[in-house]
Amino acid sequence: MSTLSRRALIGSGVVAAAGVVGSGLLSVGRAFGLIPPDSGGFYGPGETLSYAAHRLLGRNALAREFPRAMISAKPFANELSPFSENFKAHEAANFAAWRLDVSGLVRSPATLSLAELRAMGKESQITEVNCEEGWNYIAEWAGTPLSAVLNSVGVKPEAKYVVYLSEDTNWWDSIDLDEAMHPQTVLAWEMNGSALPVPFGGPLRIRVPRQLAYKSVKFIDRLVVTDSLRGFGKGKGSASADAGYAWYAGA
């Protein structure tokens, strides 16, 4: 850590803020981009502390990657609500008409097929899925780096977050641009060398391996680049945060 960033950390008072996040401190934090969207609630000061510390110290840190021999023999897929008729029709057609819609604060909004996504790049990683309830598994994921998609549509300078949504579930979430541009954040379409199975989020699932698995939303069909999370749900940045979990779920 550089002296400058240590000084910024201490100088902003964020480290000492756990119990005392006042409006002055919040505005300093905001100026440094250190205030998460769910900072307002009971756990707000703690969330701010954790997010600020990670953002200052671990911007480029990598999620742990594992050797191939450690891939779980029986990965566990979380139970899902029943699929819509629309989703079932896509599945029956092998997702040929599945599209990822990319909009918001971008220069060239796009609607991308899986083939177009595949053509934009492939990044593989053997990482762990960590559920907040305590279970986990290791798998190999491959897909298009989210950074490749964002670079191709052109993110406008005022953008701060990428929101990802799924028409088929009410699960949605968002990450800041640092996390979105991180090399391990991928739009995965492959798992353990095969097309991503539907129970694990096929045809397209975001993998955010530096954070808990609830951030890794399945069946992604829409990305919205935005400077504010206010227009989404209750404004806390994700369905999970609206339900009381932390928006920033870094381990």
Ligand SMILES: Nc1nc2c(c(=O)[nH]1)N[C@H]1C(S)=C(S)[C@@H](COP(=O)(O)O)O[C@H]1N2
């Ligand atoms: N669309 C959607 N994505 C989701 C979920 C979900 O219910 N629906 N569950 C989340 C939670 S809480 C976890 S722990 C992981 C589980 O991933 P797995 O099914 O690959 O085990 O998916 C996350 N992504």
Ligand SMILES: [Mo]
């Ligand atoms: Mo979970």
